[in-house]
Amino acid sequence: MARPILMPQVGQDLTEGKITALNVKLGDRVKKGDIVAEVESEKAAFDVEAFESGTVIEIRYQVGDMATVLQPIMVVGEPGEAPEQAVTQASPAASAATMPHQDGKTLHGPAVGRTQAGAGSSPLARRLAAEAGVDVALLKGTGPGGAVVKKDVDSRQKTPLAIAGGSPLRSPQLGSGDPVVFIHGFGADLSAWRPFIPHLGLPNPILALDLPGHGANADLAAEDFGSLAARVREALAASGLNRFHLAAHSLGAAVAARLAGDGGLDIRSLSLLSPAGLGPRINGDFIAGFLSAESEAALRAWLELLVHKPSTLPGALVRATLAAREAGPLATAQARLAAGVFSGNTQLFSIRDALDRYPGPLRVIIGNEDRIIPAAYADQLPPHAALHRLALVGHLPQLEATALVARLVAETVRSAG
Amino acid sequence: MTREIMYRDALKEAIDEEMQRDPTVFIIGEGIAERGGSYKVTEGLLAKYGPQRVRDTPIAEAGMIGVGVGAAIAGARPIVEILYVDFAMLGMDMLVNQAAKFRLMTGGDGRVPFVMRTQGGTGGGVAAQHSQSLEALFYHIPGLKVVMPSVPADAKGLLKYALRQQDPVMFLEHKHLYMTKGPVPDGEHIVEFGQADIKRPGKDVTIIAWSNMIPRALEAAAKLAEDGIDAEVLDPRTLVPLDKAAILASVAKTNRAVIVQEAVRRGGVASDIASIIQEKAFYHLDAPVEIVAGLNIPVPFNLELEKESIPQVPAIIAAARRSLHLEPFTLAPTA
Numbered sequence: 001m002a003r004p005i006l007m008p009q010v011g012q013d014l015t016e017g018k019i020t021a022l023n024v025k026l027g028d029r030v031k032k033g034d035i036v037a038e039v040e041s042e043k044a045a046f047d048v049e050a051f052e053s054g055t056v057i058e059i060r061y062q063v064g065d066m067a068t069v070l071q072p073i074m075v076v077g078e079p080g081e082a083p084e085q086a087v088t089q090a091s092p093a094a095s096a097a098t099m100p101h102q103d104g105k106t107l108h109g110p111a112v113g114r115t116q117a118g119a120g121s122s123p124l125a126r127r128l129a130a131e132a133g134v135d136v137a138l139l140k141g142t143g144p145g146g147a148v149v150k151k152d153v154d155s156r157q158k159t160p161l162a163i164a165g166g167s168p169l170r171s172p173q174l175g176s177g178d179p180v181v182f183i184h185g186f187g188a189d190l191s192a193w194r195p196f197i198p199h200l201g202l203p204n205p206i207l208a209l210d211l212p213g214h215g216a217n218a219d220l221a222a223e224d225f226g227s228l229a230a231r232v233r234e235a236l237a238a239s240g241l242n243r244f245h246l247a248a249h250s251l252g253a254a255v256a257a258r259l260a261g262d263g264g265l266d267i268r269s270l271s272l273l274s275p276a277g278l279g280p281r282i283n284g285d286f287i288a289g290f291l292s293a294e295s296e297a298a299l300r301a302w303l304e305l306l307v308h309k310p311s312t313l314p315g316a317l318v319r320a321t322l323a324a325r326e327a328g329p330l331a332t333a334q335a336r337l338a339a340g341v342f343s344g345n346t347q348l349f350s351i352r353d354a355l356d357r358y359p360g361p362l363r364v365i366i367g368n369e370d371r372i373i374p375a376a377y378a379d380q381l382p383p384h385a386a387l388h389r390l391a392l393v394g395h396l397p398q399l400e401a402t403a404l405v406a407r408l409v410a411e412t413v414r415s416a417g
Numbered sequence: 418m419t420r421e422i423m424y425r426d427a428l429k430e431a432i433d434e435e436m437q438r439d440p441t442v443f444i445i446g447e448g449i450a451e452r453g454g455s456y457k458v459t460e461g462l463l464a465k466y467g468p469q470r471v472r473d474t475p476i477a478e479a480g481m482i483g484v485g486v487g488a489a490i491a492g493a494r495p496i497v498e499i500l501y502v503d504f505a506m507l508g509m510d511m512l513v514n515q516a517a518k519f520r521l522m523t524g525g526d527g528r529v530p531f532v533m534r535t536q537g538g539t540g541g542g543v544a545a546q547h548s549q550s551l552e553a554l555f556y557h558i559p560g561l562k563v564v565m566p567s568v569p570a571d572a573k574g575l576l577k578y579a580l581r582q583q584d585p586v587m588f589l590e591h592k593h594l595y596m597t598k599g600p601v602p603d604g605e606h607i608v609e610f611g612q613a614d615i616k617r618p619g620k621d622v623t624i625i626a627w628s629n630m631i632p633r634a635l636e637a638a639a640k641l642a643e644d645g646i647d648a649e650v651l652d653p654r655t656l657v658p659l660d661k662a663a664i665l666a667s668v669a670k671t672n673r674a675v676i677v678q679e680a681v682r683r684g685g686v687a688s689d690i691a692s693i694i695q696e697k698a699f700y701h702l703d704a705p706v707e708i709v710a711g712l713n714i715p716v717p718f719n720l721e722l723e724k725e726s727i728p729q730v731p732a733i734i735a736a737a738r739r740s741l742h743l744e745p746f747t748l749a750p751t752a
Contacts, residue, residue, distance in 0.1 A: 124672050127700040143704075143742050150672060150703040151742075 002057060002081055003319070004072030005036060008046055016066045017041045019073065028056045030076060037073055048073060051323050055079045070191075121148035128153045137332070139219050178244050178268050179205040180413055183232065185250030185274070186341075187290055187321070187334060189215025196398045199406030202413055204245070209235055211252060213333035221333065224340040225277075225349035229258040236265065245413045247271040249398060250373070251341065254351050260362075261354025268416040269361040271409040274370055274395050277351035278377035284345040286372055291335050296322055308369040308394040347373075356382050363412040365405055367393030386412075419570075419600035427569035427601050428458045428534075428590070431576035432496065434605075436466055439494060442580055443470040445481060446498030446534075455500055456536070456595045482508030482533065486516045486585070489531035494580055502537035502551050502589060509554075516585040517560030528583040532576075538629050538679050539723050540592035545715035548723070550628075550680035555587040556656050556689070562586045562610060563656040567631035569599040571654050574608030582610070591629040611658035615667070619649035622737045623667040625690060626677040627653055630728060634677055637733035648737055656686055664690065665698050672703040673740035679727050682710035707736035 007017060021038035030036055030050045037048040054076035061067050121129075121136045125148045129136035136148050143149035180202065182193045190208035197206055212222040212231050222228035232255050236242075243266040248256035253275035260267045276282065286305050293299035300318045304310040325331045341348055355362065363386040366378045372395040378387055388408055393400045422430075436442045443466075444459060450473040453460030463471040474481050478499055485497035499505045505512070516529045539548045555561045562584055566572040572590070579586040616631055617638050626634040631652050638648040651667050653660055668674050674694050676687040691706040709728045717723050738744040 122703040123699045124701055124703040149742055 002075050002077030003052060003054065004316075005048060005050055005074050005076060007039060007067040007069050007071055007073050008048060016068050017046075019061045019063055019065050019067055020045065022059065022061075022063055024056050024059075024074070026056055026059060027079070030054060030056060039067065039073075050076060051326075052076065055081075057081055120145065122150065124150050125153050137329075177202075177204040178416075179207050179241065180245040180247055180409075181236070181241065182206070182208040183246065183248035183252030183256050184208070184211065184214065185248075185252050185276075186211075186287070186338070187214070188249075191215070193398075196402060196406060199402055200410050201406070202410050204413060207239075207241075207244075211255070213337040214330070218329040218333050222337055222340065225254070225258070228337065228341065229255050229262075233259055233262075233265070242266055243268065245269045245271070245416065247273075247409050247412075248275075249273040250395065251276045253277075254349065257351035257354045257358070258349075260360070261351070261357040263357070267358070267360060269412045270358060270363070271412045272362070272364045273397050273405065274366055274373060275351065275364060276347055276373060277349050278380045279350075279374065280346050281374055281377075282342055282345060282347045283372045284342060287338050287342055291331065291338060293322075299325075305371045306395045307400055308367065308392050309400070312396075312400055352380055352382075355385065361412055361415045362386065363388070363408060365390065365397050365408055367395060367397050367400065369393060370395045418603045420603065421598050422569055422601050423595065424566075424569045424572050424590075424597050424599070425456050425458045425595040427573035427599075428576055429460065429462070430601070431573045431580070432459065433462065433465070435494075435577055435580040436462070436470060439580070441492065442494040442496065443472070443488075444496040444498060445472045445474050445484065447474055447476055447481075447500050449473060449498050454498065456590075456592070458534075458595070459498070478504045478507040479511070482511045485531050485533065486511045486529060489516070489529045489585070490519060490527060494530050494532075496532045496534055496580070499533060499535035501547050502535045503546050503549050505533065505535055505551070508533075512555070512561065512585070512587075513558050517558045520560065520584065529585045530580075530583050531585045532579045532588055533586070534576075534588045534590065536590040536592050536595075538591045538593060539716055539727055542718060542720045542723060543592075544718040548716035550678070550711065552587075552589055552656055553680055553685050555589075556686050560585065561657065563589065564610065564654070565589045565591075565628040565656060566654060567591075567594065567616070567626075567628050567652055569597070570601045570606065571608055571614065571652075573601055574606045575610070575654060577607045578609055581607075589628065593629045597632070608654065610655040611660050612655075613651055613653045613660035613663035615649060615663075616652045617648065617650040619647040619671070621647045621671055622649070622673045622675060622740050623664075623671045624648050624650045624675045624677060624733065624737065625653065625664060625667075625687075626650065627656065628679065630677040630679055633728065633730055634733060637730045637737065640730065640734055641737055646737065646741065653690075659690070659693075661693055661697070664694065665701075668694055668698045669701045672701055673707075673737075674702075675707040675709060675733065675736045675740055677709045677728050677733055677736075678711070680711055681713050682708060683713045685710055704740040704742065707740050709733050709736045 017039045019037060020040050024030055024036050031053040032050055034050045035047040036050050039046055039048055055078060056074055057077045058075040061073055067073055122143065126136050128150060139148045139152050141148035141152055184190055184192050190210050193208050210217040212220040212228060222231055245268045246256040246260060253272040254277035256270060257272060257275060259265055260270050286302055289302035293302055296318055299322050303318055304313055307313050362384060364381055365388045366375050367390050368375050369392060378389060381387055390397055390401050397405045432444060448455055449459040450463040450471045481497050485495040488495045516531055519527045519529050537550045552563055552565060555563045564575050564579060564586055566575050576588060579588055617635055624634045624638060634650045638650050641648045649667055649671055651664060676690050678685050678687040687708045687710055691708060694706050709732050711727045714726060716726055735744060
């Protein structure tokens, strides 16, 4: 089956990069791990790696071309196979296959996994990382043989959470009004919002962050819900943000609710999509299956639980999630986070008190066909919350009812004045 | 106020002052009386204190050390000067089995306030039997104190302290240091054992050295500073007792340690200090502890080979840079 090899995300805010070398030509056999191309941005150069073996059946660029990030550079498949339209249209969510690092370098997940394996770390780095809540095994080392040393932990601590503001997320400089900060759910990353943002039609600056254990923050550990929320709070503080809107999904929505209810920050409005933390039950089988799935078929089987209609689920999302997973760091970090916030079918935290305390505009959007968190928990919401229950929608209303959900989030933001 | 005087004159001041203060202090050795000592440490003392207290001996190190240890047990404060530490080996039974054990085996009633002054290290082509750094042999024996001053002030202060305490002291000077100059405080100047001295404060890497490796470490630190690397040079001054607290505090500050010894690497004091650091300061270490030491060979006669066999400034610089991850570092194969 034909698979694209994507242009990596060459920097947090960059939309394209230059192809500086193509190491393969049409008809060449490549195997997983081969460096098939080299690309560069204004900041750094990167190798592009094949995620699986096959024959190169299409090359979309020539050396010197500018390539759009997260779009296919080439397609690998069986000899004679036609590149399928479906696979060549990569979803923005495929950015999960790359992990931008704070130093501007972007590495493909699996390469990071191999580099990090067994490279070691200094005793001091391990202690500092433990004190900072950073998982040293997931850090990129600059010491001898790639070992993680003090400098690596220090530079990691300076950027507690990545906050992206670049295109297609609008940068803070370009918008007007209070920024809207988006927080993704368990297992996703900030790029999951990319297809959703253009539907908002808001003038406000749009920001998004990666939760600890996700996306660019794969190496940042959070051992329970409290520390998860604390790290997000630190990241927002470090970015100088104290007055903003929050729009968030699932576990991210629970974090947003906790921040809103705890006070201290001037949160103008709160839009929660399929929020966790309204009641004890969660589909523990989904969490376990999602974390343990090793093949595309297995992962697809579990991810389909996210949506009411399986066909809504982009194939690229499944493959990108799996590709990122092969790195090791993401999977390990997410397994640890899951163990800290969920226990079997139980959510180990509640946001009901936090929502009671939040005085601002609060809108909650829940899919009636949610198979991850019971839709019936909508009954637990405080009376000042506006509730929208969407028919024929599962756990991903922003994907399954994009236009409507975007309109509702925008209305919430506007309602804060 | 301080005066700039030579290491050998600082030692002479210490002996002179203590002989004046305490009539039980005497000194014996080869050529120390009429000739004033091969390194001129005892010049003038014969005239001042007479042959009863400043006495030449035959070339008979075992006998000299035996006299010293016996006299100390009997209540005197002898200084025995052994011309080369290499020849202290002839008195090892007296040192290891008698002097070091006497206090314990008498239940603490007997004390051995004995000072063996000697010198070691390479000195410009005096070959394998006159160039050794043997501090590890004494360091290994519980009951002996091991003192290795690097500058005139420490030489004076430590020797004066040695002559006021109650246990056998191996006072190890260095043949290269006798003519070096440094500030020595006026008046009474005493340096207690077990107190390291920061010869150069720094924040990036701790260089631990003693005796003649101190000037070399300071030279390396000055060169490192040209590259913006701020090295701390720590001189334990006494290896027994060892100021572990000062070493650990410095390593906790810099997160890296380079230990420099002129003695051969194998079984050396540097290895023991490294083991203390890894045990007590493991989670402060950002790099492996580096040891720069002499080669595991008898010191060659040939001057160029002699130079190659002991630590030089570039090797200290390279070790410091490795510990700062600035130099390639090869991990040992694990298979």
